[in-house]
Structures are given as structure tokens and as C-alpha cells.
Amino acid sequence: MTEPRLTQFRNGPHTFDVIDSGPLDGTPVVLLHGFPQRASAWNQVAEHLHARGLRTYAPDQRGYSPGARPKSRFAYGMAALTSDIVALIDAIGPGPVHLVGHDWGAAVAWSVAGNHPDRVTSLTAASVPHPGAFIRSMFTSGQALKSYYMALFQLPVLPERMLASGRADSMLRGGGMTREMVEQFHTEIVDHGALRGGLGYYRSILRANPGQLGKKIAVPTTYVWSDNDVALGRKGAEINHRWVSGPYELEIVQGATHWLLDERPAELANSIIKRVGI
Template sequence: MNIPSQGGTAEVSHRFVQTNGIQMHIAEQGEGPLVVLLHGFPETSHSWRHQFAALAAAGYHVVAPDQRGYGRTDRPEAVEHYSQLHLVGDIIGLLDALGEEQAVLVGHDWGSQVAWNTALLRPDRVRGVVALGLPYFPRGPMSAVAGMTHALGPGFYMNYLQQPGVADAELARDPRASVLRLFQWGFGDSPHAEAATLPMVPEGGTLSDILPEAGALPAWLTEADLDVYAEAFARTGFTGGLNWWRTMDLSWELTAPWQGAPMTTPALYVYGERDGSVQLPGLDQLIANLQYLVPNLTRTVVLPGVGHWTQQEGPEEVNAELLKFLGAL
């Protein structure tokens, strides 16, 4: 099945595959070793529009799924069906559906966590990991949301997202404005990308209290790009993506058998200089110690002037780092 291509790239084709009990929409281009691109929130496979042609031209089969709960991929109703074990299972099932034993996984935002966890749980299926934005988080004595709440208090935005239906309804009132406001919250030139700005929802407040007003589009985002995202979330709502946060405690419980397991996969870590997510408490120590946590980490790259939307804001720099890493495997 073919759907109009992303970003005007005619060579990108679209189809559906069955994986882990769901139907998954994928965009793909090229032939060769498999590279799977895993998006974050609030994104879809469209966030990789600048990577398809560059990687395909270099001799790779590039596949970007809409992950569980997003875009044209199925959205299971039960919240517990969004745990990291389910999300990792989706990627393993995707490799099976494509007839591939292994792939390099490139993840951004939440997609980075899926990439890391797939390498942790199934290192036999992962040739390499490229994480954009978020470093490897080894399982700790408490879940990440519990740890951040302990450090920052109940106003930390993850707690607001835990409430069923609340953020969902708020964001769905105007999907286009919501996506734009989320993008404007974290891009490099935005005044809201300052490192000192922690995402704290005031008591009795909402996300609207901490998101910037929807203004002019950043230079890296066109009206057509925003239309793609707005149409997707107008059709699906935001619940599928928000359910990833709502299973953080569950995922922490389910991954207890991998406590202390080594992360052995070759890896590359890339983040933006102005990405506020890496300024959260404890992340500076994680990044400083990443070589010890990921012994086969080839390098850590900081992109000047880039915010949270790494591959969209700095596509040429990201593509160059991807090709360098892939070529060395």
C-alpha cells in the first residue's frame, strides 16, 4: 500500500506489517542493512523525513514506524499494553516481519528508550544503538517518575500526565496548536529551551501554564510539516502517546530481571546543546558516566544551538554522525 510520501520524498513508500499483536504502519526507503528509526512524543515517522534519503543513498534499508499508539499504527485501549516490554516486543516483531535478524536502532526522545531497552533485552537482534536526546538509563532503585518526583516534588510534569484523560483532553482541544506549543517548548532558538526552566505544573494548573503560546513556526518546521502532525493527532488523539508515561512504574517493575544487566551494544549518543531534557536532575551525571554504563559507546556528540527536536533541528549534523557510526560497524 502506498500513501503520499513525507516531505516530498517520492522514494519513501508506506505499508503495514503485523507485529506483536498489532498492525504497524511503516515508512521505508532503500536497500541494504536495516536501520530502524524510532520517533518520540509528539511525533510520528514524519520526524525522520530528513534522514530517509541520506541513509538510503548510503546503502541502507531505512524503516521508520509509527510506534504503538501513534499515527496509523494500532492504539490498544488498555494502558498496561504500553509498557517497555510491549514496545520492545513491537520492534522485535517488526524485524521478524521484515525478515531481518538484526538492525541498527536510532531513537529520539521516547524512541531512544525503546532502542536502549531493545538492546538490553534482546542484544542478539541489535547491531547498534544511536540515541538522540536521552542517554541510557540503567534500572535504578525506583522508577524514573518516582525519582524525579522525589527530587522535584509533585508538580513535576510527569505526574500531571499520569492522570487518565486530563492531559489528553487538554491537548486534543486544538491538536495543531498543542503540537506547535510542545515543539516551541524545546527547540534551540526558543527562549523556553533555557536550561534553568524545569517543567513544573503549578498546583491546580495545567500544561498550558508551562507551555509557550503558539507563535511563529521555528525555521526547521514548515506549515506542511505541522499539517502532517496536526492531522495525525486530530485523528488519533494524544492518549496513545501519553500512555507511555502512564506505564513508567509498570515498566520499572517488569524489568526487575534485568537489574544490573550489561549494555554491550555498540552505541552513539547525540544531544542538543539547548535540550532542556538533559538538564533534569541527575542527567548530567548519567551523561558524564555514560562510557562506564555503555562500554561500547563510540562517542558522545553535542550539537551547538540545537534543542530537543534533534534530527529535525540539525538534520545535516545528525545524518553525518549516523553515517559515520554506521560505516564503522
């Protein structure tokens, strides 16, 4: 009998959609997307991983899956986001997985690896450093200025209207998105009804538990940072190793913006493959 693909999983009252692809007997790799993208953002990277025999699971996370869009901004705290991915890993079973995240997906991946190391074989985080390194960089570099949009997103209603109407398209383009990526944002996020949920991650950030976010990472870890990232500065990359106690590697992608999945899928895939160890 052919093993079925995992197309959905549940966590409490919420149902999440998953893109399960690659060889059925492949080593499991979980791919977590960021804002403002969905699981499909991993498609190009996943092709390279499949060619090396890896099976990938890319979920539409909380706020993005139609069956997992709670209305309260307080439903998007890191504890809830972390529990969603733990539920996915348990649904994949048995045993731990290689975990990969970009942007907000990286933030969630750091939390999963720090709080549930028994479920993670290795971690590859792209763009966003460990929360401890990010917070420290806010006070010791120009990171706070780069993160101005996080304060803007705290406002009610206005961010949704700006992003949905296209008035913020120039901001997205200025951050490195191509015209095609901006169009995809309007199709997959705005038209799909995922914008409010995606903004919920930012609106819950001030309620984060420092004890949960500050745990050091014991699993083998690679952090991938691009030097033309307008949202994440060099300081966080330079000090990130302080929050990892296990084997660690920093990889800097020269000349790339924040959108590594779209600009440098082969390079990011190679970083993942090297960390997985195949």
C-alpha cells in the same frame, strides 16, 4: 522480480504501519520516533541515509499506528514496546539491524539493544540516555524539575484536553518546536487519533521492570545529546557511558534543542552513518 517494500508488520493482534524507503539492497536501519511525533519525523534524516546506500524502516509505533492502539494504559509498558520492535526486526530479516531512536524511540531502542543484542548491530540514541543514566540523573541533578511534565501526563483526561485544545501549544513552542511543528502535531497526532496512545508511554512508566531497563549495552553505541534540550539535562549525558560495555561515543550538538530530527537532520544522519561504519 522486484522485492516488495515492507509497509506493515504484525505483533500479536496489532498491525503496525512502516515507512520503508531507500535502496532495496541497502543495509537496514530501523528509525524509532518519539512523542509527540510519528515515523514521518525521520524523513529529512532518512534522505541523508539513503544517499549513503542505507535502507530505512520507520514504523508508527504502538499507539500511533491505527491498527495498534490498545485502550489500556498498561498495554504501553516497555516489554510490549520492545516486543513490537523485535517483531519488526524479524519481519525485515534476516539478521540484525542498525537501530536508531529519538526521545521515547531512544528509550525503546535502549531496551531492545539491552535485551536482544543478537538483533542489533549498532545503536544510535538521540536525546534520551540509557534509563539507568536518566534515573540516576533524576536524583543527582535538576533532571526531576525538567521532567515535571511526566507527572502531569499521569493525570487522566486533562493532558489530552490541554494538548488537543491548543492550550499547551506554548509549552511545545517553549521546548523548541516551531509553529510548523506544532501544526504538524495537531494534524498527525491529535487529528490522527494518536494522542492517547502516545501518552500511554508515560502512564506505564511506573510499571517498568528495573531488570529489563538496567541492562548494560554491549553493542557499539553512540549517544547524541543537544545542549539546549529543555527536557534532558547534561548529567544524564555525562554518566551515560556507565551503562554501555561496548564501544561508545558521546556526541554533543551545540546550540540545538530537543528536536534534532527537525533542526539538525544532516548532523544526526552523520552520527548514524559514522556508527554504522560506511
